[in-house]
Amino acid sequence: MDFNVKKLASDAGIFFTRAIQFTGEKFGQVEKTELDAHFENLLSRADSTKNWTEKIFRQTEVLLQPNPSSRIEEFLYEKLDRTVPSRPNNEELLGHYMQDAAKDFGPGTPYGSTLIKVGDCERRLGSVQREFLQTSAIGFLTPLRNFLEGDWRTISKERRLLENRRLDLDSCKARLKKAKLAESKAAAVPDFQETRPRNYVLSASASALWSEEVDKAEHELRVAQTEFDRQAEVTRLLLEGISSTHVNHLRCLHEFVEAQTAYYKQCHLHMQDLQKELDSSNGDVFPNAFAGNPGHSMASGGSSPLDPASAVETDTLKIEEVQAPATGTRKAKVLYDYDAADTSELSLLADELITVYTVPGMDSDWLVGERGNQKGKVPVTYLELLS
Template sequence: MEFNVKKLASDAGVFFSRAMQFTEEKLGQAEKTELDAHFENLLARADCTKNWTEKILRQTEVLLQPNPSARVEEFLYEKLDRKVPSRVTNGELLAQYMTEAANDFGPGTPYGKTLIKVGETQRRLGAAEREFIRSASISFLTPLRNFLEGDWRTISKERRILQNRRLDLDACKARLKKAKAAEAKAAAVPDFQETRPRNYVLSASASALWSDEVEKAEHELRLTQTEFDRQAEVTRLLLEGISSTHVNHLRCLHEFVESQTNYYAQCYQFMLDLQKQLGRFSGTFVGNAESASPAAATSSPAVAAATLPAVPTIPVVPTIVGVPNTVAEGVLNPKEVKPPASGTRRARVLYDYEAADSTELALLADEMITVYSLPGMDPDWLIGERGNQKGKVPVTYLELLS
């Protein structure tokens, strides 16, 4: 118990000394030991790294999970060291609704069939989003959190210790300065009181006492200086490690970009496949008589037409996405057309492409083909030639060369 009381009294004295030194420095009444410029630059760089890492981390979390309540829930689960429950993505939920709606409307109807196809794509998009979130969390968010919760906490702790060592050092310097001033004053008193022996003895004793105080203060200063230098070296090494942190975060950033690139490439490919599948559905966009308004059905021309004999009509074929109008009407066969005298270009194929029918040309990535356009063609398509093979090719799969 006696040891604890002494330690408590000692800690209270140290705290009071640091508080006095800090207050006097703020009031401009005490000198402060300044760190060198290199050390100050390291401190500023570390603070900058910490601040921007926090901002990037928070905004990346918003990007991956826009729902604030979901982010709070995931944060609580992580703090409690519990597994975060699996959450259905928006794409997967939309896919579920579309599938259920198709079953109610009839999976064999054009609308129901289209709902099923779009729902399957939305489910694939949701699964790709889930994988992207998982990959980004592991490769990017986790290293940023580890820095803030690990390395930065260590740096902050050592910086606080260094600050305390600096306050102790400056307090020792102030005590030594006061002791030397008192010693000099006590040593000067006998010169003016040589006719008073008793005062001379008292002054000599005071001078010896202040000499002991000076020696004690010098000894404390040497110890405090050693502790400060040691702590400054430890803190400097930790601050210089910020460069390694930047290298690690740079590698993680590359991995994040790669994950995001793969995710968007998958989404793009899924949507291209969906568009091609919807283009093969015959009659999906053809209007029917049921869509006519009741007013038009009861108009006099309509009544008159109803009394006439039925006359066969030419069905209206809609423009299917990605297919030229002339081709859709059966007027033009790409294999029978001839290239124009001018306007042909070379193109490099970016991705593999599987021909949907005999009018299209299958493609292989990185191959070179000749392409040109024909009057009336959809701008998203071109005629492609490879040797004696010819067919329509999508522009988005090509890199047109000059």
């Protein structure tokens, strides 16, 4: 118990001395040992690495898991060292809902069979996303987290220790400077002509005491300098290791990009397969697999039927000269309002019925529509063909 009390008193004294030194430095009242330029550059580089790694890590977490509640849940399970419960992601849930709806509507109906196919594709997309998230978490997030929670904590600890060693060193320097100043004053005090020998003896004794204090302060300074140099070397080696950290993070970044590339490539292939499957199965029902979706032509890479310039380039027929064929005309229901872009097109109103037909040389995204005496080009995606 006596030992603990002494140690506590010693630690309190050291802390108090460091606090005095730190306060004096802040007010410019005492000298401060400055680190060399190379060391300062290493410190600045380490701080920058930590700050940007932290930002990249947090934003990558948001990218991989946009739901804040799910991120908090995963964090809590990780801290409790428990496995996160496996739950279906959004794509998988959508796929399940579509397939359940198909069972209710009838899998043999056009809508039901299409729901089954799209739902199966969504489930496959969800599986691909799950694999991408796992790969990215292991290959990219984990190394960043290991640096922040491991290497950086070690560097921070050694930097704090180095700062304490510097404060101790500067305190020893200040103590030695003060002792030398007092010694010089004490040496100048004795008066050899002094008629009272007692005063002379006291002055000589004070000078000897300050001389001993100087010797003690010099010894403490040498010890403090040695500890500071040793700690500076340890800290410098850790800071120079930041270069290896950058190399490791660069490799992980390449792996993250490769994982993203594979993920988006697989998603694209699944969607292409789905589109081909829908085109082949629904070709007899709709002239376009996504009839009723005005954005399909643009999404599939073709020109939009709403683009007048595109229509003019692909269809140079004169509408007023086009005659309805003897056979091949069909009735169509208008799905959406459409305003004609020029005189060659026919404006449409939702839910009205018109007669449509095609003519040789016309763009497949357009038909000729007739309403009474009015005639003009109409976009296929705005129609539901009835007969």
